[in-house]
Each structure stands twice: as C-alpha cells, then as structure tokens.
Amino acid sequence: MVEAHLRAALKAGITEAEFWHLTPYRLAMRLQAIGRAQIEASLYAGWFGERFAREERLQGPASYIKSMLDAPDPKEAEALAEAMFHRMATDWGLEVEPLSEAP
Numbered sequence: 001m002v003e004a005h006l007r008a009a010l011k012a013g014i015t016e017a018e019f020w021h022l023t024p025y026r027l028a029m030r031l032q033a034i035g036r037a038q039i040e041a042s043l044y045a046g047w048f049g050e051r052f053a054r055e056e057r058l059q060g061p062a063s064y065i066k067s068m069l070d071a072p073d074p075k076e077a078e079a080l081a082e083a084m085f086h087r088m089a090t091d092w093g094l095e096v097e098p099l100s101e102a103p
Helices: 002-011 016-021 024-054 061-069 074-091
Strands: none
Touching: 002 016, 002 024
16 A cells, blocks of 8 residues: 555655655645646646647747736626626526626
C-alpha cells in the first residue's frame, strides 16, 4: 500500500523526502491538487489550440496573455452569469421571471 502511494507521489513530482513528511491525508490533498492543476493546464492548452487554429493570423503571445489577465468587463460577466443561470433553469424545467427594476 505504501509503495503504491510512493509511486503515485513520485509520478506527481513529489520527492521521496517530501513523501515521508506527509500524512496520508496531506498526501491525498497534494495529489488531488496536482491532478486538478494538470487537468486545468490541459484544458487551457486545448482551448488555446482551438483558438489558434481558428485565427487567420496569429498575434504575439503578449496579446493572448494580456486578454487572460485583464479584469473582465462587469457588464459582460453579469450577462454571462445571467445566461448560464437561465440555461440551468431551462435544463431543470424551471421558468425564470424577470426582476422588476428597482425605482
């Protein structure tokens, strides 16, 4: 059992010295965090790959990084959240009544 955990830790990039200082709970938490980070990195790579494939002319890397790091426009973020909310409501078979504007 310990050997399997050690192999998983080494595969995830945790050194043997770090492994022996971790409790089983903390090891599980680290492995989950590393796994989530790897999935997130893969999703970003896939998303950017598709984005680049659809562009006729690529810009410099700074423009793509800047677009990710810029704070989102509050109006766009609110519209996106509202659209997601309405889609979830529709998926669950609920009708959403529009809020009346406050005076």
